[in-house]
Amino acid sequence: MTTDRIEESPAHRYQAGLAEGELRFQRCEHCQAAVFFPRVVCPHCGGTELSWTRSEGTGTVYSTTTTRSRSGDRNVALIDLDEGFRMMCTVRAEAGRDVAIGDRVAAIIGAGTTPETLAFERLAAQ
Amino acid sequence: MSAGLRGTVSIVGVAESDLGRVAEGTTSLDLAAQAAGRAAADAGIGLHEIDAVFCATSHYAMSGLELAEYLGIRPTYSDSSNIGGASFVSHVLHAAAAITAGLCTTALIAYGSTQLSDGGKLVTASLPNLYETPYGPRYPVTMYALAAARHMYEFGTTREQLAEVAVAARQWATITPNAFRSEPLTIEDVLSARMVSDPLTVADCCLVTDGGGAVILTSTARARDLRRPAVPVLGVGEAHWHRSISEMPSLTRTAAADSGARAFAMAGVSPSDIDVVELYDAFTINVPLFLEDLGFCEKGEGGPFVSGGRIAPGGELPVNTNGGGLSYTHPGMYGIFLLVEATRQLRGEAGERQIPGADVALVHGNGAVLSGQATAVLGTLDAL
Numbered sequence: 001m002t003t004d005r006i007e008e009s010p011a012h013r014y015q016a017g018l019a020e021g022e023l024r025f026q027r028c029e030h031c032q033a034a035v036f037f038p039r040v041v042c043p044h045c046g047g048t049e050l051s052w053t054r055s056e057g058t059g060t061v062y063s064t065t066t067t068r069s070r071s072g073d074r075n076v077a078l079i080d081l082d083e084g085f086r087m088m089c090t091v092r093a094e095a096g097r098d099v100a101i102g103d104r105v106a107a108i109i110g111a112g113t114t115p116e117t118l119a120f121e122r123l124a125a126q
Numbered sequence: 127m128s129a130g131l132r133g134t135v136s137i138v139g140v141a142e143s144d145l146g147r148v149a150e151g152t153t154s155l156d157l158a159a160q161a162a163g164r165a166a167a168d169a170g171i172g173l174h175e176i177d178a179v180f181c182a183t184s185h186y187a188m189s190g191l192e193l194a195e196y197l198g199i200r201p202t203y204s205d206s207s208n209i210g211g212a213s214f215v216s217h218v219l220h221a222a223a224a225i226t227a228g229l230c231t232t233a234l235i236a237y238g239s240t241q242l243s244d245g246g247k248l249v250t251a252s253l254p255n256l257y258e259t260p261y262g263p264r265y266p267v268t269m270y271a272l273a274a275a276r277h278m279y280e281f282g283t284t285r286e287q288l289a290e291v292a293v294a295a296r297q298w299a300t301i302t303p304n305a306f307r308s309e310p311l312t313i314e315d316v317l318s319a320r321m322v323s324d325p326l327t328v329a330d331c332c333l334v335t336d337g338g339g340a341v342i343l344t345s346t347a348r349a350r351d352l353r354r355p356a357v358p359v360l361g362v363g364e365a366h367w368h369r370s371i372s373e374m375p376s377l378t379r380t381a382a383a384d385s386g387a388r389a390f391a392m393a394g395v396s397p398s399d400i401d402v403v404e405l406y407d408a409f410t411i412n413v414p415l416f417l418e419d420l421g422f423c424e425k426g427e428g429g430p431f432v433s434g435g436r437i438a439p440g441g442e443l444p445v446n447t448n449g450g451g452l453s454y455t456h457p458g459m460y461g462i463f464l465l466v467e468a469t470r471q472l473r474g475e476a477g478e479r480q481i482p483g484a485d486v487a488l489v490h491g492n493g494a495v496l497s498g499q500a501t502a503v504l505g506t507l508d509a510l
Contacts, residue, residue, distance in 0.1 A: 065271035067323040
């Protein structure tokens, strides 16, 4: 019997994590690379054994922009998570200060009023 | 091994379709076909001598089937591969390989789009990205803005330097017949234009127009006997490292570094040998990025490099001599127009904007979000 049938899609496993309050990513069992977006093959080594891990949700802004539209301004950022993967997300606005490259940020899950269930907010300077 | 393709095929016909805003009800296939007919006339061959069709559009997933049917061509070689706006430059590589392998003799590369008539919205057959779309990026400008912001952060590139790119493009457009935008543009105009996605204003963004183009290639041996001066393909290469911006390894380094190195190696030339440069300026940041990655300047030096009119008419390095996607035309996948303009320059038929004695031209296509990259080095027969 082959055992590599996809029983739960990578997308569903990821979204189920958010619904349970977790930001999930994958690690390759073969090369240990952090993998995001979720998938069934490791893009670093071609390995097919990927395990799911909970991210601490802390990271650094790699790049950021404010996209303007009639419905309002919106931050779009790329975040480098501390575990070694990158993702797009929104960093919440803070009065009087723009989001900047290099800002330390933390994930907020499930608390958004925006369509997505995940956003980031700036961590207070240590 | 790929050096064996050097100069084996030549561009023998080029044309554009109607540009700007086309007649109501015109389809993107009408424009691709109109350009194909004009390119065949330019080459002095019959359309039905074409036995290979290379096509990419945003409107038709099976564009090769559509276009061949429309033209009544039954190709022996068909290629609808799509790496975004760079597709047509990558098709030059595929066509050179196919012709040299004896799989076909006469290749048509064609494109058409009615993006302006369609209301200006970017047509795309791509499914939404589950890991990006929820966060509200405006595709593709948000992605290029992220690259621009990172370039400014790493290298101190300024908005004024990016504006130089738009101003230079406009200066070329003012001496190019049929350019979509030809009124004067200043750096201050670019900086004070409506912000779309920081740091890019609407004047840092390409146009939205209708239009199409076509290029015909055949063996250089046959090209010598045709109507127009042959333009040999000296080198060509393609590369891609990512599709979505989240997956781009570094926002300040593109796969143009690979596609360019492959094209230069095949051609046996270096950036200092290039007389004229045509590169895909979807957004102003593209130009410094590609000039760096192709080796015209060091990484991070693109901002200063494009400043002071260096790439404008009369400058040291002529770049985008028709005004580019920023000022000439941009129906969504601009790459075909790079080949058309480079060919006109090498044939010496570019009128007021002609670069005197242009012998070697570089064409660089870009697709999606700095994703698909393809580079070609074209020349005159003297450069062969």
